Amino acid sequence: MDVALIQRIAPFILEAALKTMQLAAASLAIGLAAAVALVAARMSRQAIWRGLSAAYVSVIRGTPLLVQLFLVFFGGPQLGLNLTPFQAGAITMGLNIGAYMSVGLHGAIIAVEHGQYEAARSLGFGRLDTMRLFILPQAAPLMLRTLGVNTVILTKGTALASTIGVVELTYSAQRFVTSTYKPFEVFAAAGIAYLIIILAIMLGIRGLESLFGTAERGRV
Amino acid sequence: MTSAAPMIRLRGIRKSYGSHEVLKGIDLDVDQGRIVSIIGPSGSGKSTLLRSVNMLEEISHGEIWLDGVQVNSALTGRAFETHINRIRQQMGMVFQQFNLFPHLTALENVSIAPMKLKGKSKAEAEALARTLLEKVGLADKGGAYPARLSGGQKQRVAIARALAMQPKAMLFDEATSALDPELVDEVNLVMKQLAAEQMTMIIVTHEMRFAAEVSDHVLFMDGGVVVEQGPPEQVLKAPTQERTRGFLRKHLAQ
Ligand SMILES: Nc1ncnc2c1ncn2[C@@H]1O[C@H](COP(=O)(O)OP(=O)(O)O)[C@@H](O)[C@H]1O
Numbered sequence A: 001m002d003v004a005l006i007q008r009i010a011p012f013i014l015e016a017a018l019k020t021m022q023l024a025a026a027s028l029a030i031g032l033a034a035a036v037a038l039v040a041a042r043m044s045r046q047a048i049w050r051g052l053s054a055a056y057v058s059v060i061r062g063t064p065l066l067v068q069l070f071l072v073f074f075g076g077p078q079l080g081l082n083l084t085p086f087q088a089g090a091i092t093m094g095l096n097i098g099a100y101m102s103v104g105l106h107g108a109i110i111a112v113e114h115g116q117y118e119a120a121r122s123l124g125f126g127r128l129d130t131m132r133l134f135i136l137p138q139a140a141p142l143m144l145r146t147l148g149v150n151t152v153i154l155t156k157g158t159a160l161a162s163t164i165g166v167v168e169l170t171y172s173a174q175r176f177v178t179s180t181y182k183p184f185e186v187f188a189a190a191g192i193a194y195l196i197i198i199l200a201i202m203l204g205i206r207g208l209e210s211l212f213g214t215a216e217r218g219r220v
Numbered sequence B: 001m002t003s004a005a006p007m008i009r010l011r012g013i014r015k016s017y018g019s020h021e022v023l024k025g026i027d028l029d030v031d032q033g034r035i036v037s038i039i040g041p042s043g044s045g046k047s048t049l050l051r052s053v054n055m056l057e058e059i060s061h062g063e064i065w066l067d068g069v070q071v072n073s074a075l076t077g078r079a080f081e082t083h084i085n086r087i088r089q090q091m092g093m094v095f096q097q098f099n100l101f102p103h104l105t106a107l108e109n110v111s112i113a114p115m116k117l118k119g120k121s122k123a124e125a126e127a128l129a130r131t132l133l134e135k136v137g138l139a140d141k142g143g144a145y146p147a148r149l150s151g152g153q154k155q156r157v158a159i160a161r162a163l164a165m166q167p168k169a170m171l172f173d174e175a176t177s178a179l180d181p182e183l184v185d186e187v188n189l190v191m192k193q194l195a196a197e198q199m200t201m202i203i204v205t206h207e208m209r210f211a212a213e214v215s216d217h218v219l220f221m222d223g224g225v226v227v228e229q230g231p232p233e234q235v236l237k238a239p240t241q242e243r244t245r246g247f248l249r250k251h252l253a254q
């Protein structure tokens, strides 16, 4: 075990970790937007929107993320879509995780008792008000949980972006291995960096949960 | 809005789930201030009929009127949404399972609709909510979340919540069926109080004694049709139909 080596590459690992976090953050922003749109479509009164949402989710879940990344990054230029590795990574992983998130968010919404919806509608609240004032506050704790789980999955998944040349943690680690021939130390350092990021995310989610957990005041 | 027209008028109401017809042509007039009870065996279509009145269930055929306005109007899309929301604001509904909003206090449960839908200020809506909670005997429970209330208390808050919109009529779907026996009376008492105040009500109930006490008119339903109807002393005490007699025999034997 070459501890000095780990110390030497630590600053570079840190820099790469920042890139990983940027990539995860950008993907998360795109993913959240996609998820909200997908849930809205899924709950639309128009069958066409519901169908499109379901089809999109099926395609995303039915194909490997790696293939999706290659398709966008390598296949994109054929369609005139020239993206930097970072852009291709963020967009693809965002659109990918958005599908998974939408399934979880929709599940959280329909887990709220139907009687809540009926009570609100019987008072004369419209669909949007009902969602905003009664359903979402009750779905929030479960939504937060599913968003947290998916954010963790997404962040670890950014390692795949190394395959299209995004200079993030895994990519940098691989480069250090070629120059140092010490794969154990290098990947251990990278692993620790991932672990710290993930733990920080989980801590953040825990904080949000205690903030929004107040919506869970017990069932009627 | 002629005063001669009934407050609630149902004409030829039919409703099917797939090929299963659960309401087979129901007519009913409820005049302002009148109380109609609907009784009948489980699965006879009582809830479906009641929920058709405010269109929580969409009917297949027929007409629904509230105070001279057609509830199931020919409007579509957004215009219909606006219309039905306005209609529902004039009809209170009370559910078997209470359906209080668990993330809101009793006071908020009652004040939120007048505040958000009628544009009342928070102070106004809360003052109204306090009056209503007092009316249902829960003046001291305003700050309590539903999880802290007994079934009887929850149902009384639910009634106050419906009353907060100052509805023209109230619909009750087995309001006491989910309650422990010792909590039934406190809810019945509130309903009787409303009856005394000339609230127009349709009450689906399995409590024959309560129906006899409170109603002006009783409907006995079976298999999606009204088998017999009339004043309670006739339908409940001297039914003319064998099916009504059989139902009452079984029900009173329990
Ligand atoms: N959502 C539904 N889908 C299919 N059938 C239903 C649905 N709701 C009610 N039914 C059927 O309609 C009939 C009447 O039900 P309901 O109105 O709840 O009866 P009641 O309130 O008199 O017990 C029953 O046969 C029931 O199974």
Ligand SMILES: [Mg+2]
Residues within 6 Å of the ligand: B046, B047, B048, B174
């Ligand atoms: Mg019923």
